[in-house]
Amino acid sequence: MAFHTRSNSFPSRPHPIVQEVDEHLCRLRSSEVTSTSSSISHKLTGLQELHSCVDRLLQLPLAQQALAQEQNEKSTNELLDGSLRILDGCSSAKDALLQTKECVQDLQSIMRRRRGSESGALTTEVRKYLTSRKMVKKAIHKAMRNLKGSSFSSLNNDNETIAFVSTLRDVEAVTLSVFESLLSFISGPKSKPSGSWSLVSKFIHPKRVACEEETEANVFAQVDAALQSFIKTSKSDHKNADNQLDNLESCIQDQEEQLECLFRQLIKTRVSLLNILNH
Template sequence: MVGVFRRSLSFPNKPNTGRPFPPPSKPRISHHTRSISLPCRSHPLISHINHEISQLKSWSSFSAGFSCTSAWISDGLSLLKDVHETLSDILHLPQSQESLRKRPIFFENLLEDLLRFVDAYGIFQTSILSLREHNSAAQVALRKRDDAKISYYLKSRQNIARDIARLTSSIREPKTKQEYCCHVGGVGSYADAELASAIGDVIEVTVSVSVALFDGVYFPLRQARTTPFVGFLKRSEKKERKDEGIEEMKKVDEKSLVGLRKKKDEEVKNLMKRMAELENSMCEIECGSEKVFRSLINTRVSLLNALTH
């Protein structure tokens, strides 16, 4: 991050009075007068991360009125990974490390928020891997029309939904964003405020992408007649969001998997096709979330290095 520079302006030592031009034999003598400090151009990494954050916000706003698909979720995860990789590079800058060390509360809150993100994505990775394993077993049961194993699969989905529902609650209120509001209003250089603003925005978009991911997987998995799993949503939100979720996962719901022995061959064939699409979408989501998980760890390691150097 580039520091703040002061501009220099040259003024003539003696003003011209009564003459249109100064005598050629006496060259003008000038001296430098420093002007008031003005913010300098942002460091390229700050400008770059602000652009990436803007892209993520556009990605988030694009969801209004459109279906949530695994491809859309994967795009958001890819953009989030890029944001955290850039933040990790910013945290390696000596100016950034010095700025953060001067504000221990902001520093500690950021460490805590990053740890919560890492924990949430670690649990999600375990959950999505378990879901993939159960889904593979369910495809075998579907070919055999084994209602008992399908029933076990549905119960497993509900348990996974319960675990994922808790993740949304754990990351909704980051401390860094709250501290950022106080930090910007305090005394500090333009560069310090710019860094704090960028970090605050990174935390904000991390929450928005993570909530979209967790809710996108959770809503199709929850049992339709059960509301406690929605737990952390208000009553009005439950009604508005009852149909939300990743499209590929919504195609394989509890109702479609019940009573396999009574279904026609064509129905079972179509259901197997949807299960295969679900498998592919989960692989895509697992890959994207794992990359975010690793980038979050790297960001936190960079922050810890800033403390030790």
């Protein structure tokens, strides 16, 4: 009697977790381009859900088998380097937020102690804050250059291995893109042209309109602008600056908490990947 067995070479239906990863990737790719506090928060939440899902994917025997069969040492190193680059991006964002928060709190403390005094007494402290912001921005720009990954090597393996490696590469690309958005948000949009050229440029370069809207929605940029105005106008009433600093501190607190949860998840995912590739 002849027995017919199903060939393992035929592609099976995608595992539900694989589909879930794809859905998270699609949502993050389609998220709004203009960065606001709420959109950044939404993206960070999406990243945490994505990497939690990736970690569950790496626990599947079929994923472990597929990745363990990857014989291309360059491709394997790329995956490990990519996961490390992701951790570095998260650490850079955490450092930028921490440095800015410390400067905000120092300035708030000084402004409260000197409330009602002449604005000239605060000008030096405000200048110190703006100088520290320049240092943070410089560190951010360096971190953003480091986020740029190298081109991936070609894959020469079975279809299942190629599929899993490609998925992890997509996860890396989307994650780094979100961190780039976050770092850009912390740094603040580039200063826009002033005067009549600004009006003309809106018609020539429509994208600049979106950039200006982003400036208005960026609490980091708002504080920078409020403090620069404080120095230029020398107004004794610094209520506006106080309010802007309070809003910024609240925004930083929320983003710090999200990044801390995400960082722990990223470490967990990297450990899972190391256990498979170094087995």
